[in-house]
Structures are given as structure tokens and as C-alpha cells.
Amino acid sequence: MRRWREKRKQRKQNKLDQSSFWNILVDILLWIPELLLLPFRLILWLARGFLRLIGNIFDYY
Structure with missing residues (x-):
């Protein structure tokens, strides 16, 4: 059971790292223009x- 939790935690962390990289890259590409x-x-x-x-100044005169 413990190994399963560790593997799950590790997969979740790896997935989070990849999505963070792509999110940053897309944000940079959208901010350049x-x-x-x-x-x-x-x-x-x-x-x-x-x-x-x-x-407006000329409208008063």
C-alpha cells in the first residue's frame, strides 16, 4: 500500500512539473505581442x- 501511494505521489508531482513548464511557455508567448x-x-x-x-477648451470660446 505504501509503495502505491509513493508512486502515485511521484506521478502527480511529475505531471505538475510538466504542466507548469507548458503554462509558463504559453504565457510568455501570449505576452510578447x-x-x-x-x-x-x-x-x-x-x-x-x-x-x-x-x-474642449476651444468649445468654451
């Missing part, structure tokens, strides 16, 4: 906000 596009998105958001601010 996000990190590359983030600076452009920030620039666009700031430009839109600045242009809206200027537009």
Missing part, C-alpha cells in the same frame, strides 16, 4: 486625451 504593442497604445491614448482636452 502585448509588450511590443503597449508603448504604441500608450502614445495613442495620451494623444487622444490631449486632443480631446484641446477640443
Whole structure:
């Protein structure tokens, strides 16, 4: 009975290690495009906000 528990525990640990590696790999592959596009998105958001601010100032006059 003890050997069976040890084998089961060992298999579970091995399976956990493999899934962790693949999860990390997939996460990295999904984050690469996000990190590359983030600076452009920030620039666009700031430009839109600045242009809206200027537009609102001219609406008052």
C-alpha cells in the first residue's frame, strides 16, 4: 500500500512539473505581442486625451 501511494505521489508531482513548464511557455508567448504593442497604445491614448482636452477648451470660446 505504501509503495502505491509513493508512486502515485511521484506521478502527480511529475505531471505538475510538466504542466507548469507548458503554462509558463504559453504565457510568455501570449505576452510578447502585448509588450511590443503597449508603448504604441500608450502614445495613442495620451494623444487622444490631449486632443480631446484641446477640443474642449476651444468649445468654451
